[in-house]
Amino acid sequence: MSKTMFDKIWDKHVITGKPGEPQLIYVDLHLLHEVTSPQAFEGLRENHRKVRRTDKTFATMDHNVPTVDIFNIQDEIARKQIDTLQKNAKEFGVRLAGMGDEDQGIIHVIGPQLGLTQPGMVIVCGDSHTATHGAFGSIAFGIGTSEVEHVLATQTIWQTKPKTMGIHVHGKLPRGVYAKDIIMGIIAREGVAFGTGYAAEFYGDTIANMSMEERMTLCNMAIEGGAKVGTIRPDQTTFDYVRGRKYAPKNIDKAIAYWQQFKTDDEAAFDKVIDFDVNDLAPYVTWGTNPGMAVPVDQRFPEIKDEDDRKAYDYIGLKPGEKATEIPIKWAFFGSCTNGRLSDLKIAAQILKGHHIAEGLTAWVVPGSRTIKEKAEEIGLDKIFKDAGCEWREPGCSACLGMNPDHVPAGIHCASTSNRNFEGRQGAGSRTHLASPAMVAAAAIHGHFIDLRKQEA
Amino acid sequence: MEKINIIQSTSIPIMRDNIDTDQLIPKQFLKNILKTGYGKNLFYDWRYERPNKPNPDFILNKPERQGAEILIAGENFGCGSSREHAVWALKDWGFRVVIAGGYSDIFYMNSTKNGFLAITLPKDQREILAQAAPNEKITVDLPNQTVTFRDHQFSFEIDPLWKHKFVNGLDDIAITMNYEQQIKDYEAQIPDFG
Numbered sequence: 001m002s003k004t005m006f007d008k009i010w011d012k013h014v015i016t017g018k019p020g021e022p023q024l025i026y027v028d029l030h031l032l033h034e035v036t037s038p039q040a041f042e043g044l045r046e047n048h049r050k051v052r053r054t055d056k057t058f059a060t061m062d063h064n065v066p067t068v069d070i071f072n073i074q075d076e077i078a079r080k081q082i083d084t085l086q087k088n089a090k091e092f093g094v095r096l097a098g099m100g101d102e103d104q105g106i107i108h109v110i111g112p113q114l115g116l117t118q119p120g121m122v123i124v125c126g127d128s129h130t131a132t133h134g135a136f137g138s139i140a141f142g143i144g145t146s147e148v149e150h151v152l153a154t155q156t157i158w159q160t161k162p163k164t165m166g167i168h169v170h171g172k173l174p175r176g177v178y179a180k181d182i183i184m185g186i187i188a189r190e191g192v193a194f195g196t197g198y199a200a201e202f203y204g205d206t207i208a209n210m211s212m213e214e215r216m217t218l219c220n221m222a223i224e225g226g227a228k229v230g231t232i233r234p235d236q237t238t239f240d241y242v243r244g245r246k247y248a249p250k251n252i253d254k255a256i257a258y259w260q261q262f263k264t265d266d267e268a269a270f271d272k273v274i275d276f277d278v279n280d281l282a283p284y285v286t287w288g289t290n291p292g293m294a295v296p297v298d299q300r301f302p303e304i305k306d307e308d309d310r311k312a313y314d315y316i317g318l319k320p321g322e323k324a325t326e327i328p329i330k331w332a333f334f335g336s337c338t339n340g341r342l343s344d345l346k347i348a349a350q351i352l353k354g355h356h357i358a359e360g361l362t363a364w365v366v367p368g369s370r371t372i373k374e375k376a377e378e379i380g381l382d383k384i385f386k387d388a389g390c391e392w393r394e395p396g397c398s399a400c401l402g403m404n405p406d407h408v409p410a411g412i413h414c415a416s417t418s419n420r421n422f423e424g425r426q427g428a429g430s431r432t433h434l435a436s437p438a439m440v441a442a443a444a445i446h447g448h449f450i451d452l453r454k455q456e457a
Numbered sequence: 458m459e460k461i462n463i464i465q466s467t468s469i470p471i472m473r474d475n476i477d478t479d480q481l482i483p484k485q486f487l488k489n490i491l492k493t494g495y496g497k498n499l500f501y502d503w504r505y506e507r508p509n510k511p512n513p514d515f516i517l518n519k520p521e522r523q524g525a526e527i528l529i530a531g532e533n534f535g536c537g538s539s540r541e542h543a544v545w546a547l548k549d550w551g552f553r554v555v556i557a558g559g560y561s562d563i564f565y566m567n568s569t570k571n572g573f574l575a576i577t578l579p580k581d582q583r584e585i586l587a588q589a590a591p592n593e594k595i596t597v598d599l600p601n602q603t604v605t606f607r608d609h610q611f612s613f614e615i616d617p618l619w620k621h622k623f624v625n626g627l628d629d630i631a632i633t634m635n636y637e638q639q640i641k642d643y644e645a646q647i648p649d650f651g
Contacts, residue, residue: 015639022618024636026643036540038490049630064488077488084490128539128563142563144541145492146570146629154633156640160616162562192475193533196562226536228562250651258648290475290536308474401538403484422479422537424502 002265004164005233006199009139009262013122015156022158028121028138030151031107032059032094034085035403036126040149041088051092052155058116059089060097062106063403067366067393070099074405092152103246105369105395108132108337112216113369115245119234119259124151129337129419131222135215136242137234137262139199142223162199162229166270170204171279176452178347179214180339180417180436182206183221184284184294186276192292195227198272201264202232206278212241213343220338221419224291233263285324285449286421286434288312293421294434297324297451315423316431317411324449327433331414332363332444333426334390334437336400339417340368342375344437348417349381351441352388358447363390364406366398390444402427415443459572460626464553464597466526469516470587471500476530477537478564482546495542496549517550521591529587530557534575535564544571554597556583556604569619570629574599582611599623 003011010025017023030053037059044050051057064078073079082099089096097103103110108129111117117133123140124130126148133140143157151157169182187194200222207215215232222230232238239256242248249255267273282296289312295301303320304310313319318327334340334348345367357363365385367373373395376382382392399406400418402425408414410429417440421432435449443449486498504515511518528547534557535543544567547555554574568575574597578586586606589595596605599620604611621627 015643016636022616024633024639026640026647028647035487039492039541042490047630075488081488081490126539126541128537130539142539144539144544144563144567144570146541147566150570150629150633153630154640155644156633156636158618158629158633159566192536193559193561196533196559226533226561252650255650258650290477306474311473401484403487420479420537422477424483425479428483428502 002269004264004269005137005201005262006139006164006229006231007269009120009122010161019161022160024156025122025159027124027151027155027157028056029116029123030057031111031123031125031130032057032148033063033107033127034061034081035063036145037088037148038081038084039145040152041092043149044092044152049153051094051152054093054095056155057094057152059085059094060104060107060110061085061099063397063401065099065396066404067396067398067406070394078404102370105371106337106340106397108220109340109368109372112136112212113245113371115242115248118242118249119238120262124157128223128228129220131228131230132216132220132337134219134222134229134231135212136238137231137259139229139231141228162197163271164269165195165198165200165227166264166267166273167200167202167276168204168273169202169206169276169278171206171277173206173278173281174453176438176455177278177281177283178436178438179210179217181281181284182276182278183218184291184434185281187221187225187292188284188294190225190274192224192290193226195222195225198227199229199231200227202230203264207232208235211343212237213341216341217338221291224419234259283436283439283452285439286432287316287318287324289315289421289423291419291421291434295324297439297449299323324433325451327413327448329415329443329448330361330412331408332357332361332440333399333408333414333416333418334364334440335366335368335398336418337368338419339437340366340372342372344417345372345376345381348437348441349384351438352390352445353384355388355445357389357444361444361447363444364393364399365390366393367395369395399426401425415440415449458626458628461553461572461574461599461623463599464526465594467524467591467593468527468529468586468589468595469522469525470529471516472529472531472587474531475533475536478535478540478543479537481535481543482540487540487542492545493549495546496551499546499550524551526551526553527595527597528552528555529583530555532558534560536561539563541567544568544573548573556586558583569622572623572626574623576604576613578604578611578613585609
């Protein structure tokens, strides 16, 4: 019987349990951050338990960290969480990229950057955007704090095997249209729960031609469609990316030979297949309060069809029939585990170069990691952003979720490269409009979104 | 973990679809390092007009609804962030059961770790339950997998392993530690590429 890549990786990790029932799965990499780990370490302490495999565990600080003066944490409770992780890492012997460390950054950015993320692995983290790591051909998913404690203590997790869904993405992206638009387009068409209960695999010529960073953007937002796992078959692009990184296998050629086995035999192996043609794809922008409430930039916002739509329009301050080009953008946010990587910053900088952001608009650029910040500065991206009137900040999750002081004010429309436009996500009353880095850069210049496809090359 | 068998309680209906974990407990309340104390901020943005000023129209604030242990909701409950604080907040407020049309996978797993029962029932059945007056009780019988209200009785599905855990109040880590030898054997055969 033909198998999916997901089946092959899963089957290699089962310790006990029958298919269809919860099975005990081995975890190859456990990533930690300050927000969802304190109660887990406390649980270990109360029960006199240890971290079973410190060599398969890695921690950083990202959700709460300031992006202006990193050693000046104003919020007492945030500081307590950061101090607690530092203390826990030391006490339990867990590797930590702490404040100011060259490896510090958003956990889903640094995992791949450090070569911790590898094909064929089972990777977990107390954060739903763990799906990002699936771009390397791994099974990666978010877990809750009790599960974090369980993995710390046992290096395993109880999971019922999900069904599998193939997402066939094919065609050539038009100019001005990016990986972000693909995943936003899929969620807009299929809804925010289409992937619930499924592990998704993206495949097709469009995917094969993508860089690792683009693949990560795609898998990162699988969870916004309900799929807690989003994967892509590892190929030469993947292997080239992993090779030579700090924690990549030393015997990389042998590892690559092993990783080659992780591929789906044929489409028939999936429980469900959906098809997505990108040849005529437009840039997407969200108008509402979940990532599925999105339209192509040249189309009008939909009519109100239920109570959810009515509440979303009320919150966001827009009306059916309007267009994304009419939203008065006063804030722009570049960053997050979706679009805070070097290539994302390059694309945004390319558009901003020689321009200035609109009068009265605030724009924050928050690199995904310290390494990305330094690399960007080496090639002068910081100067381009600053010359355009943007604030160039320190790495972290920042205004993607506004746990640190980086909040978008109430009532303000923010063009954002992040992943969630929930009510209050970027700050109480803030109005988030998700889009690609290129679209956000253009919106920052014009004070409203534009159709990038119509721009001169 | 607290055991669950039969829960007989009043209820609160919030029939919106896609209630995400940012709505259940906004991020400004995730900075605590404890598992308790989140209940007062459950549904914070809907529940308060401004800090310390409850919205009297929101159902959780109505005096006649206090003490309800059953929440009835729409489709895709608990979507979004993985924060287990969402389950802790629901429990801390006093809920022991949610009855919705479906759940995000991560929320569901979190509920199983905290003795918080997440039941799936179709819309027509939930709409009947949502008619319960503030003082009318609904009975959730986990061993028999039924929800009873007036002369209606609905059956629900639950994985036998989760049911066993709920009914007996078992701790996951203690269960898993019984598999220590299998875990060791597994670790011994993991390929090592240095």
